[in-house]
Amino acid sequence: MLPEQRAVVPLKIFLVVLFGILVVFQTLSLPGQFRYQAEQHPEDADVRWILTGIAVFLVLCVQVVVVATWKLLGLVSADRIFTRDSLVWVDVILGAIAAAWLVVLAIFLWVGFHADDPGAPMLLLLILVAGTVLGLLMVVMRALLRQATTLRTDMDAVI
Structure with a gap:
């Protein structure tokens, strides 16, 4: 195994x-x-x-x-x-991350303009940066998966 x-x-x-x-x-x-x-x-x-x-x-x-x-x-x-089916699910993950990121961005902007102290905006900024890193990491992982899927498809065609 x-x-x-x-x-x-x-x-x-x-x-x-x-x-x-x-x-x-x-x-x-x-x-x-x-x-x-x-x-x-x-x-x-x-x-x-x-x-x-x-x-x-x-x-x-x-x-x-x-x-x-x-x-x-x-x-x-x-x-x-390493099939096209997996790319669909990675796209679903990317969509969910993007939707959550946009909502957190809106909250960050609203709180940033209405906050009395920097605590909440800084926490929201941390969440935004972490969400950005996670989203971009998923974009890279999707590209790697797409390349591996293409290579596997090519190898299956050769064999």
């Missing part, structure tokens, strides 16, 4: 755990937190639903990445990772 195949099963287990935790956050924890904040600070209660929607959307983006990673792991297990 190849080392990457030995990593597939534990990774799938942790993806299921991660997905479950994300569902709990999405349905219970985040809405409950924003409800509690609205009760404690009634003057800010009008943003409760906006913040809940944004938080649920960002968690949804992570869930999309988890599902796409699961599908890619299935392709690895079936020794079909």
